[in-house]
Amino acid sequence: MNINSVLFWMSRVMVLLILLSWTLIPLTWFFMMSFTTYGGLPRGFELPRIITLDSYKAVIFGEYSVLPGIRDSILFASACIMLVFLGSLTTAYASSRMRGRFTKITNSFLLIIRGVPYVGIGIPYYLMFKDWQLLDTVWAPAFALTTIALPTAVWILRQFIDQIPREYEEQAEVDGASFFNVYFRVVLPLMQPGLATIFILTFFTSYNHYVFNLMLSRGLFSPVAVKVAGFATELTVRWSEMAAASVIAVIPMILFFTFFGKYLVRGVASLGVGVKG
């Protein structure tokens, strides 16, 4: 082993250590915080002075219980995923296969919609849902978030459908399959990696979503993001409860990622390598 490769190896270890500490320092701090009380908050590089499980008790069983928040978050994520699937499955197929004068314009319009600021979507939805008395239900924020998540899903799914050779569909048509048969029996099975990808991405966007849940709810429907942010009030921040609550709130996310992470890798893989942009 010559000196150059030793230096190279050492610099790689250094970079990895820096990266890991950059990621982990805030998380460590935050994990530590969940085991202390307000009086035991450490200053600077100290360890907490009091170590207790009180805050976990409070956020699981006590008055600050975060479990309803997790239930609402999962409900919200499921509603979003359902709406996104309903919309994107067919739209993406149309946007990939139909060629007209305005196809290009409508396709680039999809990204404009993703760029609309939250307030621009939130205000009209707020007024509408107030009239329909849908505020404080899962549907108000779910519809609002779908406005943003749907175009992205269509845009991503279109990249997948573009990769499916048209010959498959033509062949099925020659064999006498109807339009819907072609769609459900030929195209849909081939879209599976794409469906997995948008399923995972939509879950990621919706489970942690904050703004619409803040705007379109008056406190009765509160997913974890709103609940946890509620620990930070004007006067004081309940650090230990907040930390404990978010440690619990991240568990479904980690479970989800452990189960479905590999499908994202597969989906991205079939998307990424050698596709037209």
Add this chain to the structure above:
Amino acid sequence: MWKFIGLSNYISLNLETDLTRIIWNTIVYAFVGSAVPLVLGMSIALLVNSLKGLLQRIISTILIIPMLILPVVGGIVWSFMLSEHYGWFNHFISMFGFKPQAWLMTPYSLWFVILTDIWGWTPWVFLIIFAGLQQLDPSIKDAASIDGASGFSRFRYVIFPMIRNLTLLVFILKLVDTYKAFDYLWVMTEGGPGTYSTTLNIIAYKYLTIYRDVGMASTFGVISMVFPILASLTILIISRGR
């Protein structure tokens, strides 16, 4: 209940003296907050991809945790870390003789929010590009190194062309998302101090909730549409040129 007032909301934009700064903040946040994670995330993905086996699994799992945490919590944690007396950041820099400050109360607050945004969203870029790299056939890379390609030129001429479209896709999605970033800004500074970290999205939300002026809020909403429309038109024109 609604009254038509023509263009007067747009005219009263003149009264918003910091409009230039707000637009500038929005653009800085969008570009720095998406370009840095892209470069950083891609470098990390390349580095982690060159590791082997269990070590790779462990490190890649640790590196994506910031993405799984609630952005709201990430913002609150960072604002505590940057706080004057308790924060680790100030303790760290005071070891080198710098004066501790409440950084989120200074005119540089925007940069600290961008730092947090980079912390939170680099994992996203890393995850997707890493997934793409995992699928590349390792024999291509080996062939390139046998032909004598150095580390950088191997990346530039062999690996990058294969993940170029994926990179473009990630960059576009990240740029659009960062452009309308809200969570970190709102939790950490609420746009303050003054308008030093206010973006179009924040000012619109402020007009809606604090000043209770739906008209002005919508006006800012419309203004912030200009940039995405321009960007989409650019993409349209570029793709037509091909």
